[in-house]
Amino acid sequence: MDKLIATRNLDNLITKVEAARLRVSEHHIVKIVGISKYSTSEDIRTLYEVGQRAFGENKVQDLKEKSLALEELPIEWHFVGTLQKNKINNLIDLNPTLIHSLDSLELAIELNKKLESRNKKLSALLQINSAYEDTKSGVLPEVAIETYREILEKCPYIILKGVMSIGAHVEDENTIKKSFQTTKRIFDELVPLGARYCSMGMSSDFELAIECGSNLIRVGSTLFKN
Template identity: 80%
Template structure:
């Protein structure tokens, strides 16, 4: 991907994000995370030069390789994939800005134990399965607030910064919007507990997500297209 394409892709997304966020409020800020899992370090570098600063990977090994290749750049790295317990130590050592996929209380407890033993802290989002889909990770909406509170209480080395979810995997916009609304309602309940981010929306549905209150989107294919 050349600089011209990268700039064009980023500009198109920013324009759409601006349009969607201004419908809510001029004070509603939306953070764009570039999901680079199918892309090269070179492409990330090109997008960085075009102005994109935050990138997300969904495999610990890929995150490590790209962080090493691009260590000169002050990139804000996010981990967005399913975290396997045997990869926790590796991820802690990489020290990402945000783990977006903390998907259960047992995982949080295990992560906290390993953080404590290394005398470190990490920021994370609680992943919610707001679409009730078997193929998706995350806590069920009915127990999400309770689990959020338990993580705060039991896991002092995890700094919870909000919630994340993936929109319903259907073509019906009403159903997708409903899943986003479910997450936003939970987010509103945990704002008094320090939540800052409601991460919802990907390449195909981020405008709907912003309309539903998302303030962080995760875009891959639209940002990295040639």
């Protein structure tokens, strides 16, 4: 990807994010994480050079390889994939800024145990399956607040920063909207407990997600297309 394309992609994305953000409120700030799982380290470097700072990977091994290849750049790395228990130690070593995919109390307890043994803390989001889809990970909305409180109580080495969900995988915009609104309602209840991020929205639905209150979007193809 050359710089001209990277600049165009980022500018177009920012224009759309700005328009959606202002439909909510001029005070509504949205963070953009570039999902680089199908892209090369060089593509990430090019986007970094034109102003994108946060990138997310969904495999621990890929995060390791790309963060090593680009270690001279102060990139803010996010882990957005399903975290397998046997990969926890490897992920801790990489020290990501934020883990988006804490999808159960059981996983949180395991992660906390490994963090405690190293006397290290990591920030994470609780993943909510607000679309009620069998193919998606995450806690169900009915137990999300209770699970969040339990993680706060039982896992002192995890710094919970909010929630994440993936919009319903359907064509019907109302169904997608409902799934986002469900996550946002839960997020609002968790703000007094320190929740800062409501991470919703990907390349196909980020504008709708922002209008429903998302303040962190995860976009891949929109940023990396040639």
